[in-house]
Amino acid sequence: xxxxxxxxxxxxxxxxxxxxxxxxxxxxxxxxxxxxxxxxxxxxxxxxxxxxxxxxxxxxxxxxxxxxxxxxxxxxxxxxxxxxxxxxxxxxxxxxxxxxxxxxxxxxxxxxxxxxxxxxxxxxxxxxxxxxxxxxxxxxxx
Numbered sequence: 001x002x003x004x005x006x007x008x009x010x011x012x013x014x015x016x017x018x019x020x021x022x023x024x025x026x027x028x029x030x031x032x033x034x035x036x037x038x039x040x041x042x043x044x045x046x047x048x049x050x051x052x053x054x055x056x057x058x059x060x061x062x063x064x065x066x067x068x069x070x071x072x073x074x075x076x077x078x079x080x081x082x083x084x085x086x087x088x089x090x091x092x093x094x095x096x097x098x099x100x101x102x103x104x105x106x107x108x109x110x111x112x113x114x115x116x117x118x119x120x121x122x123x124x125x126x127x128x129x130x131x132x133x134x135x136x137x138x139x140x141x142x
Contacts, residue, residue: 004123006031007130009090010137013083024138026080030087034060034097055097056106060088 009031010024034054041047041054053059064085071078091097098104 002032002035004126004130005091005094006087007134008094008126009087011133012090013086022083023080024083026083027087027090030084031091031094033084033088034091034095049103051097051100051103052106054088055092055095055103057092057098057104058106060085060092063088 006028009027013022013024013027014020037054038047038050038052041052042050047053064082067078067081067085071081092104
């Protein structure tokens with residue numbers, strides 16, 4: 001799921017914002033951020049769930065507001081931090097986190113049901129499409 005969520009995040013960012021000069025590394029890092037945060041919290045025993053705080057909408061919205069408050073308007077740091085935040089939001093949408101209210105709306109709900117689960121074959125196809133898209137559209141150094 002890592003490859004296709006990152007690649008489709010790039011596609012959606014380019015399609016929605018029409019910003020071809022943006023540093024896409026921050027979109028990719030942002031789209032990996034929920035996974036990394038939750039993996040670290042699980043592996044260090046902070047949480048007993050593999051999807052926890054990084055997959056929470058409240059946490060990601062709080063992070064977005066913190067970026068807006070702390071950074072200076074018009075600065076490169078702010079634009080890159082906002083790209084990071086956009087990547088995190090796109091990951092939440094593309095990974096179907098929004099279908100599990102106990103994770104997506106943490107700490108408001110305790111229901112543990114997940115309604116949409118992709119089969120491994122679908123994930124493989126999505127990853128192949130994403131690799132093809134990324135290979136064809138990202139600039140290469142000559």
